[in-house]
Amino acid sequence: MNKARPAHPTRPQAMHKTRSTVQPPARRLGLQKLMACLSFSVAATAVFALGSGSALAQTAAAPSSEPKILRYAFRVAETGFDPAQISDTYSKTVAAGIFDAPLKYEYLAKTPKLLPNTLVAMPEISADFKTLTFEVKPGIYFNDDEAFKGKKRELTAADYVYAIKRHYDPLWKSPNLYLLENVKILGLSELRQKLMKAKKPFDYDQPVEGLQELGRYKFQIKLGVGDPRFVYQFADHAFLGAVAREVVEFYGDKIMAHPVGTNAWALAEWRRSSRIVLEKNPNFREEYYREQVPADKPELAAQVKALQGRRIPLIDRVEIAIIEEAQPRWLSFLGSEADVLPEVPFEFAGIAFPGDKLAPNLAKRGIQMTRFIYPEIALSYFNMEDPTVGGYTPEKIALRRAISLGMEVDKQIRLARRGQGIPVQGPSIPGVFGYDTAFKSEMSEYNLPKAKALLDLYGYTDKNGDGWRDMPDGSPLRIEYATQPNSESRQLVELWHKGMDALKIKMVFKSAKWPENLKSANAGKLQMWGVSWVASTPDNDTFLALGDSKSKGNKARFNLPAYDALYQKQKALPDGPERLAIMREAQRMMIAYMPYKMDIHRIFTDMSQPWVKGYERNVFVRTFWNYVDVDAEAQKAFLK
Known part of the structure; x- marks a missing residue:
């Protein structure tokens, strides 16, 4: 991001x-x-x-x-x-x-x-x-x-x-x-x-x-x-x-x-x-x-x-x-x-590089193309200090996990990203120490029945008969998601709409320019926001830092001492089996508490x-x- x-x-x-x-x-x-x-x-x-x-x-x-x-x-x-x-x-x-x-x-x-x-x-x-x-x-x-x-x-x-x-x-x-x-x-x-x-x-x-x-x-x-x-x-x-x-x-x-x-x-x-x-x-x-x-x-x-x-x-x-x-x-x-066109917009992938190959008319012009997996994670964060989506008690964790299960990542890759991405399994990116190609998690799972069961179990039911789920205490369940006024964001909003409507969770969307949303995020005023986090160094510590309570990158304001201890411990170790084991434990903890819904690693194509x-x-x-x-x-x- x-x-x-x-x-x-x-x-x-x-x-x-x-x-x-x-x-x-x-x-x-x-x-x-x-x-x-x-x-x-x-x-x-x-x-x-x-x-x-x-x-x-x-x-x-x-x-x-x-x-x-x-x-x-x-x-x-x-x-x-x-x-x-x-x-x-x-x-x-x-x-x-x-x-x-x-x-x-x-x-x-x-x-x-x-x-x-x-x-x-x-x-x-x-x-x-x-x-x-x-x-x-x-x-x-x-x-x-x-x-x-x-x-x-x-x-x-x-x-x-x-x-x-x-x-x-x-x-x-x-x-x-x-x-x-x-x-x-x-x-x-x-x-x-x-x-x-x-x-x-x-x-x-x-x-x-x-x-x-x-x-x-x-x-x-x-x-x-x-x-x-x-x-x-x-x-x-x-x-x-x-x-x-x-x-x-x-x-x-x-x-x-x-x-x-x-x-x-x-x-x-x-x-x-x-x-x-x-x-x-x-x-x-x-x-x-x-x-x-x-x-x-x-x-x-x-x-x-x-x-x-x-x-x-x-x-x-x-x-x-x-x-x-x-x-x-x-x-x-x-x-x-x-x-130069860095990061060809996804909606033009089909005419720019159909089948991930440079289109013949562009090749004839001498256009040059380079493709790469960007060292980032596209994600949505939950404000852990928010009274609705935040918190560390079982019912709050259940709500975030249910919302996560309601976003169809495969469809996001096919439609909004035009096939230019791979699902995220946790706070780790391909190509650097700490990434495991065999690791799979709930982070990439789409499962509406499981999500509905979690919501029912923890009391997120329709209590006033208006067709939308309410909070366990009977107050309205309403989630505000921050977004930007551009075509890619609009397509992602549509997918969120469909997923949350299927779960009967009322989600509304507030659009603002990216710098404005950033200012609000830094002040802790956003409930949810969809962004990406980009590595500044070739190491997965960048993404584990998303859960560190001292990190300014931790827009979710996730604050769990047990996680902080793991983060600091792996940070002090040289690369090797011991560090890798601690990194995996920290990844699992972040996935379990779900302060972030991590979606995809985007594949970008540049043209010159x-x-x-x-x-x-x-x-x-x-x-x-x-x-x-x-x-x-x-x-x-x-x-x-």
């Missing part, structure tokens, strides 16, 4: 702008070429959509002498770009291009591989996993900003120390603080609590044992709990990317709109929930393309070979539109107004235009923009 909310900062309504924002005329395909690209079922709509100007149609085909521009769209709006305040996928994607974490993942590696990013080498990690020592490369510089008063600002160890401390500052209400508190950086939580109790601002200059500068370029972290996988967090640029203290103090509560980092990109334009433009950071260090072709992707061989040794990023500008509805997003790609070179999907590398090129001549030839 990757969820987030700014703390106190006000949201500027005006467009955030730096450098040029003047756009050339929109690119257009001729009607005949466009009609050839579309099936007859959407052709008429395409003529209207592209004729009236789509959200992405803002940049003319650039000759080779002009900047290379990559255009694509987000399907959900961003919230802002401050690492201490964000955790939603879309905001983090942008922030990851601006801020630099100490480590990074190799882009084309088949299995996740950590590499030094701003470090001279991989960090030194003690045998008990409690001490991590990092050494930063000299000569890395922040993007220019007026906060630096005209001086060139070098990255130092102090910037990473400051970035970590910001998550402990109550001012920012970091949604990611739990990831640090889980490992107990010595002294930081205590400092936070002491200052909160005294009602004093967070003291960034107060020394703590667990986070120390050892020199201009070296810093050390000491943990109270050894975590063999904590090092993965240092590859998340939008979480632990270096932040300059001067910038935060200069912009104050408007920092969400003024990200300044050392990574390859700088925010050039921002129209909230509409358009984001990034341009090359002119101070970005010299880095060169050194990727190797994965064995299972021979079709990339020629493209990767052609990119070897070139300085990255290979393009000059990234333009991101916010297009929440699936059809305009799909049509903008077909009309060559987008260069023939002039985009080197595109591949690595779900742990948010900014693929660094590693792709745009062949402007091929683009111009196609659009003639």
Whole structure:
């Protein structure tokens, strides 16, 4: 899901702008070429959509002498770009291009591989996993900003120390603080609590044992709990990317709109929930393309070979539109107004890749396709503090399990997801440690008779004769489910309607934009909400954390000491049989109490235009923009 909310900062309504924002005329395909690209079922709509100007149609085909521009769209709006305040996928994607974490993942590696990013080498990690020592490369510089008063600002160890401390500052209400508190950086939580109790601002200059500068370029972290996988967090640029203290103090509560980092990109334009433009950071260090072709992707061989040794990023500008509805997003790609289409909308699977093979008309155009199981779980959560669906007594558990049994996951995959998914059995994803292909559970079960029997047994019957079940005490049973105003959400709502109507449970649906629902979820105001949770590291701890009472990702507000104990125990163990056994026990406990109805692991398909070179999907590398090129001549030839 990757969820987030700014703390106190006000949201500027005006467009955030730096450098040029003047756009050339929109690119257009001729009607005949466009009609050839579309099936007859959407052709008429395409003529209207592209004729009236789509959200992405803002940049003319650039000759080779002009900047290379990559255009694509987000399907959900961003919230802002401050690492201490964000955790939603879309905001983090942008922030990851601006801020630099100490480590990074190799882009084309088949299995996740950590590499030094701003470090001279991989960090030194003690045998008990409690001490991590990092050494930063000299000569890395922040993007220019007026906060630096005209001086060139070098990255130092102090910037990473400051970035970590910001998550402990109550001012920012970091949604990611739990990831640090889980490992107990010595002294930081205590400092936070002491200052909160005294009602004093967070003291960034107060020394703590667990986070120390050892020199201009070296810093050390000491943990109270050894975590063999904590090092993965240092590859998340939008979480632990270096932040300059001067910038935060200069912009104050408007920092969400003024990200300044050392990574390859700088925010050039921002129209909230509409358009984001990034341009090359002119101070970005010299880095060169050194990727190797994965064995299972021979079709990339020629493209990767052609990119070897070139300085990255290979393009000059990234333009991101916010297009929440699936059809305009799909049509903008077909009309060559987008260069990449991440996650082809499910409703177009039948015409885009029938039988999971690229459609012949798209293959003829040279469209490129890549498919992958996303490291996420699509789920619905129950607010465990809600008087209707929450609670830990048998009748409350029975209600949640009955509701879960009433959602037909197989039909959800067939209809709403167009076959692009596999059922979830528990808080675990394929391809990482802790996933068991043989494990089956009630989580994926559809069983109306069993659900009705549970409801009857625990007193959820129709007591006033209106045809709907009531609570055991006779009060009305009414469940409100939060959703979004888009086509995919509407299809899921229809399935929920059918399932709950069959059980005679009155479920009503309240639609709002995703950021609004997120804000309500963080405040504990939603009874149920359907979202997805995305792994930020290649380990199933991400999903077990959904049940940890200290986790900000725990939107269900599940709070069970026995579960917390299991979660913390597995976290401290290296991968092996002992950890696996504890992870399975924790999974079963979460399934039994059912704070989440976990539905599917989605299978996504990305598409790119023939002039985009080197595109591949690595779900742990948010900014693929660094590693792709745009062949402007091929683009111009196609659009003639």
